[in-house]
Structure formats: structure tokens, C-alpha cells
Amino acid sequence: MIAWIVTAIMAATVCYSVLRIPLQVTDSLIPMLDAQRSSSVIGAFASGATNAGYFRPLRAAQIQALFELSNGHYFAAYKGFQAATVLVVFALFLAVLEIDSRQRAAALLFALTVLMGLHTFRGTVWEAYPVNHSLEVVAFCLLALLLARSRGGRWADAAAALTFVAATFTVESGLLVWVVIAAAWLTGARGISRRGVIVITVLLAVYLAMRFGYLRTGVPALSERSSGFGLRQLDPAELQRRFGAWPYGFYAYNVLSSMLTVLFSEPRAGIWTTAAEFARGRVAAGTIVNIVSSTVTTAVIGWFAVARRDAWTRRAFDRDDQIVLVSLAVIVANAVISYGYTKDEIMGPAGVFYALAACVSVAVLLSRPFQPASSALALILAMTASGWVVRTAGLHYQMNLMTFYDRNEWVYVDDWLVEQKSTPATEAGKALVQQLREDALERAAVNPYLLSPRLDQWFR
Amino acid sequence: MTSRANWLLAAVALPALGWVALSAVWLVMAVLGVPRGFDSRTMTLTEASAVASHADAALLLRDGADPNAAARLRAGLVMNAGTTMTPLEAATGAIRSGPVQMLVDRGARIDERNYAVLWCGATARRNGDMLRFLESQRPNQPRIDCAKIRALW
Numbered sequence: 001m002i003a004w005i006v007t008a009i010m011a012a013t014v015c016y017s018v019l020r021i022p023l024q025v026t027d028s029l030i031p032m033l034d035a036q037r038s039s040s041v042i043g044a045f046a047s048g049a050t051n052a053g054y055f056r057p058l059r060a061a062q063i064q065a066l067f068e069l070s071n072g073h074y075f076a077a078y079k080g081f082q083a084a085t086v087l088v089v090f091a092l093f094l095a096v097l098e099i100d101s102r103q104r105a106a107a108l109l110f111a112l113t114v115l116m117g118l119h120t121f122r123g124t125v126w127e128a129y130p131v132n133h134s135l136e137v138v139a140f141c142l143l144a145l146l147l148a149r150s151r152g153g154r155w156a157d158a159a160a161a162l163t164f165v166a167a168t169f170t171v172e173s174g175l176l177v178w179v180v181i182a183a184a185w186l187t188g189a190r191g192i193s194r195r196g197v198i199v200i201t202v203l204l205a206v207y208l209a210m211r212f213g214y215l216r217t218g219v220p221a222l223s224e225r226s227s228g229f230g231l232r233q234l235d236p237a238e239l240q241r242r243f244g245a246w247p248y249g250f251y252a253y254n255v256l257s258s259m260l261t262v263l264f265s266e267p268r269a270g271i272w273t274t275a276a277e278f279a280r281g282r283v284a285a286g287t288i289v290n291i292v293s294s295t296v297t298t299a300v301i302g303w304f305a306v307a308r309r310d311a312w313t314r315r316a317f318d319r320d321d322q323i324v325l326v327s328l329a330v331i332v333a334n335a336v337i338s339y340g341y342t343k344d345e346i347m348g349p350a351g352v353f354y355a356l357a358a359c360v361s362v363a364v365l366l367s368r369p370f371q372p373a374s375s376a377l378a379l380i381l382a383m384t385a386s387g388w389v390v391r392t393a394g395l396h397y398q399m400n401l402m403t404f405y406d407r408n409e410w411v412y413v414d415d416w417l418v419e420q421k422s423t424p425a426t427e428a429g430k431a432l433v434q435q436l437r438e439d440a441l442e443r444a445a446v447n448p449y450l451l452s453p454r455l456d457q458w459f460r
Numbered sequence: 461m462t463s464r465a466n467w468l469l470a471a472v473a474l475p476a477l478g479w480v481a482l483s484a485v486w487l488v489m490a491v492l493g494v495p496r497g498f499d500s501r502t503m504t505l506t507e508a509s510a511v512a513s514h515a516d517a518a519l520l521l522r523d524g525a526d527p528n529a530a531a532r533l534r535a536g537l538v539m540n541a542g543t544t545m546t547p548l549e550a551a552t553g554a555i556r557s558g559p560v561q562m563l564v565d566r567g568a569r570i571d572e573r574n575y576a577v578l579w580c581g582a583t584a585r586r587n588g589d590m591l592r593f594l595e596s597q598r599p600n601q602p603r604i605d606c607a608k609i610r611a612l613w
Contacts (some may be wrong), residue, residue, distance in 0.1 A: 006480050013483045016490055106469045109476035374468060382471035389475045398584055408514040411562070441515050447503075449511035449537060 003099040003108055010091035010112045012124060015083040017399040021126060022440035023078055024402075025409040028130040029436065030422050031060075032074065033429055035067035055211045059170035062131045074432075075439055078130040085135045086125060093352065096149070096323065097359055103366035104359075110385050111359030114297060115352060117391030119290065119460075120262060123345025123354075126399050133171040134348050140167035141349050144177045145326055148184030149319065150191035157196030166441050168207050176333055176349050179203045181353040183329035188317040222247055227341035228270025229253065231279065245266035251339040256336035258342055262350045265294040270342035273460070286394065286460030293387030296380060297358050304361035320360040328356035394459030403445045464520070498514040509558050510538050510550035516549070517559040527568035539613065549612050552581035557589045570597045576604045581612035 005370065017132045022030075027064075038044045048060025070077030093115060099105050105202035115121060124134045140163050147160045160181055185197045192200075222244060223236045229250070234242070239327060243250040257270045266274060277283045301324065305312075308321055317325070362381075407412025409416070413433060417423045424430050505525040508516035510533055521527065527547055535542040538553040548568050551558040564570065570578065575594070582590035583606060 009480050009483050009487070012487055024489055048479060102469060106473035109473045109480070113476045113479065159498045362472060366465075366472060374465075378467045378471040381468065382475065385475040389479045392479060404513070408512075411514045411518045411559075441519055445513075445515070447513055447516075449513075 003094060003105055006109060007090050007094045007112065010116060011087050013396065014086050014090075014116065017396050017403075018083055018086060018125065019079055020443070020445070021079075021399060021403045022406045022410065022443055023075055023128050023130050023436060025413050025416055028078075028128055029417075029433070030412070030420065031063050032067060032130055032436070033422065033424055033432065034060075035064045036429060036432055038064055041065050041068070050215060054172070055215060056133070056169070056171055058166060059131060059133050059171060062170075063129075064208045065204050066131065072435075074130075074436065079127050082128050082135070085132060087435060088139050089135060089142065089352070092146060093356070094141060096142055096145050096356060100317065101363070101367075104363045106366060107359045107363035110362050110388065111355045113385070113388035113392045114358045115355035116352065116395050117293075117388045118262070118351040119265060119268065119344050119391075120347040120351030120392045122395050122398050123343065124348030125395075126402050127345070134173075134345055135252065136170055137167055137173050137176065138349050138352050140164075140170075140174060140177050142328065142352070144180040145184060145323075148181055148189040148326075149322065152191040152193060153416045157193055157199065160192045160196055161200055161203060164203055168204075173334070173337060173346065173349065175204070175207075175337060176330055179329055179333040180326055183326040184322060185209075187322045188315075189322050189326075197309055198378050222250075222340075225341055227254070227343075228257075228267065231272055231276045233269075233271065234419045245411045254342045255335045256340050258347050258350070259331060261342075261344065262331050262335075262347050262354050263294065263298045265290040267342075269344050282320045284457045284460055286390075289387045289390050293384050296384040297354075297388075300365055301354075301357050301361045304357075304364055307364075320364060323360045324357045327353035332402075390458060397451075397455055397459040400446050400451075401448055401456070403443075404448055407440050407443060407445050410437045413437055471579065479486075488517065504533070505529075505547045506531040506533050506545055506550040507537055509547040509560075510553050512554040512556040512558040514559040514562065517562060521562070521566045527563045527566050545612065546574075548578055549581060551586050552578055552587055552590050553613060554587065554590070555585070560590065560593050564597075570594070570599075572599045575599055576606075576609045579604050580606035580609045584611065584613045 015416070023032075034046065034047075038047065041061050044064035045057045045061040048057035049055060066073070066077045066081055094108070094113075097104065097108060099108050124138060125132070127134070144160060144167075146164050147156050147163070150156050164177045164181070166172070167177040181192055181197060181200055185192065185194075222239045226233050226235050227239060227250075228234070230237075239250070254270065257267050261267060261269075266272065273287055274283055277287060304320075304324060305328075308324075311317070312321065312325075330353040331350040334347055338346045413436075414423070417433070424433060473592070475562075503513065503516050503520070505517060505520045505527065507513075508520060520601070530544045530546050530549075533543050533545055533550055538550070546568075547563050548560065548570065551560050551563065579591070579594050581587075582594060
């Protein structure tokens with residue numbers, strides 16, 4: 001019960017920060033204008049299935065459905081849905097961990113700050129596109145793990161298949177649901193039967209054949225977006241010039257960067273921030289907090305893996321092994337499917353599973369008999385836990401910055417629409433833009449100037 | 461469980477537990493609407509310009525605020541002491557890009573009477589964005605000696 005209360009409080013703070021951020025101009029407004037023009041949810045679904053480079057029919061259908069159900073209350077509809085998704089993610093996170101001891105309860109507190117404090121979560125949670133599909137994929141992955149570790153039955157197989165279809169039809173990273181299901185099955189979780197896993201694997205093959213064979217939606221090109229590399233951000237033209245002829249080295253860099261960013265908080269979005277900050281003359285305190293807290297936490301997960309290696313060699317897996325191994329599989333798979341470019345937010349599912357692995361590893365560490373070196377360990381753990389609390393506070397600080405910037409963006413929305421060649425031609429479209437603009441401007445925002453400028457140094 | 465083992469539990473849980481307690485207080489305060497002083501909608505146009513709040517500046521201009529009128533700049537925003545100045549003067553103190561173009565578009569004047577004050581104010585604050593903007597607006601004026609100009613900051 002206490003675990004649920006604590007989790008609910010943490011989730012409520014995230015919802016609070018999410019609900020303060022206006023629907024943003026970029027990524028939200030044009031899909032909403034599209035929804036206004038679209039005739040039906042089915043039409044939006046079909047349109048979402050045939051976009052060049054992407055296959056996201058359920059995302060388009062959700063945007064359309066919420067637009068139609070909103071009855072003009074767009075902020076309430078989209079942001080309410082986003083907040084509900086946040087609550088679902090936290091509830092699933094807790095349900096997967098099965099808190100049944102003092103050690104596990106203590107580890108849960110730690111893990112909640114890892115979940116919220118890791119930089120990948122920030123990008124995952126704050127944006128509304130206007131439906132936050134990144135967060136939905138996290139929920140789908142956690143649900144898949146819960147089903148895999150359930151008592152099973154036909155309903156579990158059917159629910160898992162449905163979860164896979166929903167995830168993959170929402171956004172490409174939904175493929176991680178298959179990774180969760182397959183990894184859980186390989187580590188002895190039988191909530192989803194062998195037949196269920198085979199069916200979902202067939203669905204995966206159908207998805208790949210449909211996407212690349214029948215619909216030919218292909219994959220995003222190098223020229224589509226900027227990406228971090230080394231010490232700076234490269235724009236699409238430079239990416240094309242440097243890697244256009246042979247992009248595989250760049251892809252390998254992205255995969256490695258994505259894995260490292262979850263495990264060590266470095267590099268960030270492909271950029272080695274410590275080196276970049278050092279070159280500018282000063283490494284921010286927040287950067288050090290991030291790297292140290294992540295490294296110690298990863299070391300604890302590594303300790304768990306080493307401690308369990310004999311059992312794993314014998315293929316003897318308990319519930320904690322399953323959680324850690326599935327989490328490691330998700331971290332690797334998430335990095336692999338993010339080969340095209342690096343952004344903190346696309347590693348969102350990996351970050352959430354990292355927090356699961358951290359919880360289990362810390363709980364097992366706390367259960368070990370007391371050793372002479374435990375005083376030093378207690379000190380290290382206290383410092384690490386405090387570091388994650390700083391990072392959790394940083395989540396809210398950064399989300400407040402987003403509120404400030406997004407609200408300011410609405411002032412120049414007309415100029416932005418002209419740049420995007422998306423100025424609405426109809427009176428209804430113009431009225432929608434005006435309504436959203438007024439709604440954003442009328443919202444209160446804490447100006448970052450009113451907060452200490454030192455916070456920028458701590459919350460990275 | 462030994463008391464030393466409890467140390468380990470406390471080491472892991474207490475920092476987060478403290479955060480949970482703070483979060484609970486924060487949520488209650490949010491429901492009660494405290495602290496109201498942080499609400500950016502209480503700003504003057506001068507203050508909105510000083511803290512680069514384009515949204516608040518747009519709202520205030522929409523509601524009829526005079527872009528050339530001196531108004532309150534409360535203590536703690538840019539300087540420790542409160543003062544009175546025009547929105548353009550305050551914008552020289554912004555460390556983020558302020559709504560300067562918006563102010564000019566809505567009638568704020570930059571001429572030989574205030575140019576030097578703005579230039580020297582932006583120089584004192586090392587406000588590169590403002591200096592670039594002022595450079596594009598430079599009236600025919602001899603070289604500016606900031607030692608002889610009214611200091612804003």
C-alpha cells in the first residue's frame with residue numbers, strides 16, 4: 001500500500017509538470033490541423049499507414065479520435081490523455097516490480113528517482129505530439145513484461161498479441177514489445193505461452209513484410225534531421241556530406257552512444273558533454289552528478305549480473321533475473337533500432353527498463369549479509385541516491401523551462417506556420433490556431449529568471 | 461536484521477523519501493495556488509522584456525501596454541534593487557533573447573535620444589543579441605562614450 005502511495009505521489013508530480021506545459025507548436029499543431037481536415041478516424045488510420053518513411057496508423061487514429069472527442073477542449077483532451085498515460089506507466093512499473101519486502105520497498109524509492117531522473121525520461125514524458133507515442137511505447141513494453149510474468153492463459157496470449165499490434169501500429173519503437181516478450185520467454189517467463197510467442201513472432205514478420213515490402217515506407221534518411229556526433233550537433237547537410245557515402249560507421253556510433261547514454265549518462269544525444277564542457281572551460285556540477293550517479297547504479301547492475309552468472313549459465317532464472325535480463329535486452333535493442341540518429345528521448349523505453357534493473361539489483365544488494373565494507377557502501381549508496389534525487393528535481397526544472405519556451409513559441413506561431421508552408425487556408429483552421437495560441441498564452445508559467453541561475457548548472 | 465543493515469536501507473531510501481515528502485508538500489501548495497508571486501502574469505511590460513518573456517509581453521501589448529512607458533522593474537529580476545525603466549531599456553538586461561523586435565513593431569522608439577543609453581546598457585550586460593539588434597538600428601551618431609552616458613545597470 002505504501003509503495004502505491006509513494007508511486008502515486010511521484011506520478012502526480014510528473015502529471016502536474018506535464019499539465020503546465022502548453023500543447024507545443026512544433027510536432028503538435030500540424031497534426032491537429034491535419035485532424036481538423038480529416039474526415040474520420042479510419043481515414044486518419046489509412047493516412048498514417050502510408051506516410052513516407054513512417055508507419056504510424058494508430059498514432060494518427062488516436063490524434064483524430066481525441067480531436068473529435070475533445071469537443072473543442074483540445075488541451076484537456078490531449079494533455080488529459082498524456083497525464084493518464086503517465087499514471088499507467090508508473091502503475092505498470094510498480095506492478096512489474098512486485099514489492100514484497102523492506103529491501104524491495106527501499107529499492108523502489110531509489111528506482112523511482114532513477115526512472116524520473118534519467119535524462120531519457122524527460123524527453124519521453126514532456127512532449128505532446130499531440131499524443132505522446134513515446135510514453136505509450138513504454139507502457140506497452142511494461143504491459144508486455146507484466147503479461148509475460150503473469151500466470152498466463154489464452155487471455156494473456158491474446159493480450160500480448162494485441163499489445164504488440166497496438167505498439168507497432170503506433171510508432172516504430174513498438175517493436176521493442178517483441179523484444180520484451182522474446183527475452184522474457186527465453187529467461188523462463190511463461191505467462192505468454194510458446195504458441196503465443198510464435199504468433200507474435202509471425203506478426204512481427206508480417207509487420208516487417210508489410211512495411212518494407214507492401215507499403216514500401218522505407219526508413220528515415222540521413223538528410224531528415226540533425227544528430228549529435230563527437231563534440232557537437234551536425235545538421236542534415238553535414239551528415240550527408242560526411243556519412244552519405246558510407247553511413248554504417250555513423251550508425252554504429254549512434255548505437256553505441258545510445259547504449260552508453262542510458263548506462264552512464266554520457267554521451268548526451270550523441271555529444272560528449274563532459275569533453276565539450278571541459279573544452280569551454282568548466283564542467284557543470286550537474287554533468288558530474290549525472291555521470292557519477294549513473295555509473296554507480298550501472299556498477300550495481302553489473303555486480304548483480306556477475307553474482308548471478310553461474311545460475312544464468314545453468315539457465316536457472318528467478319523473477320529478478322528475468323527483469324534484469326529483459327531490461328538489458330531492451331537497452332541493447334532500443335539502441336539498435338535507434339541507429340539512424342541519436343536523441344535522448346528515443347531511448348525512453350531503455351531508460352525505464354534500466355530503472356527496473358536498478359531496483360532489482362539494489363534490492364538484492366540490500367538483502368546480502370552485512371559485510372565489513374558496508375559502511376563505505378552505505379555512504380556510496382547514499383550519495384548516489386541523493387544524486388538521483390537532484391536529477392529528479394531537474395526533471396521538473398527542465399519541464400518548467402519547456403513550459404516557458406513553448407509558451408513563447410506560440411507568440412510567433414503565424415511566422416512558424418509560414419516557414420513550414422502550413423498556414424491554414426480555412427477559417428476553421430485559423431480559428432483553431434488562434435484558440436490554441438490564446439490558450440497557451442493565458443497559462444501561467446514560472447519564468448526561469450525568477451529562479452536561481454545556478455540551477456542551470458545543477459540540472460543538466 | 462542488524463542495525464547496520466538498516467543503515468544500508470536508510471542510505472538507499474532516505475534521500476528519495478525526503479523527495480517524496482517535498483513532492484507531497486509541493487502538490488498541496490500547487491492545489492492551493494501558492495506561491496502566487498511566481499506567476500509571470502503579474503509582470504509589467506518592462507519586467508516581461510527584462511526576463512525575455514515573449515508571451516507575457518505579447519499579452520500586455522495586446523491589452524494596451526505602452527511600449528515606450530517607463531514601468532516597475534521589481535527587485536531581484538535583473539538587479540537586487542527595484543527600479544523604473546522603459547521596456548527597451550529593460551531588454552538590454554535580458555540574458556536570453558528578449559522581445560525587442562516585437563516592442564519595436566508595436567511602436568517602441570529607438571532614436572538618437574535613447575540609442576546611446578540602450579547601447580551602453582547592452583554593453584554593460586554583454587547582451588550580444590541586443591547589441592546586434594541595435595547595430596542594425598544605429599542612427600547617424602558619433603562614437604558612443606559609455607562613461608558619459610546614463611548607466612542602466
